[in-house]
Amino acid sequence: MECTYCGLPVEDHDPLYLSTAPESEPTAQFCNYGCLATYIDEEELTTGTACSWSPE
Ligand SMILES: [Zn+2]
Known part of the structure; x- marks a missing residue:
């Protein structure tokens, strides 16, 4: 399978799967975690989604 972030075959690395x-x-x-972390960062997937986050 191809990496969702960079498009390389994940089997060549230390793959992580998200479901x-x-x-x-x-x-x-x-x-690996590098591609996952960069993808999350660029897509801003964590913005406002933390379960215990509250604006103080
Ligand atoms: Zn990748």
Whole structure:
């Protein structure tokens, strides 16, 4: 499978898979934490989504 962020084959690295449920097919996959972290950062996926975050 291709890395969701960089498009390289994830099997060549230390792959991570992202799915919405434990039994479901992965919706995204990444070479390693570097690609995952950069993808999250660039897509701003964590903005306002932390479960325990509150504006003080
Ligand atoms: Zn990658």
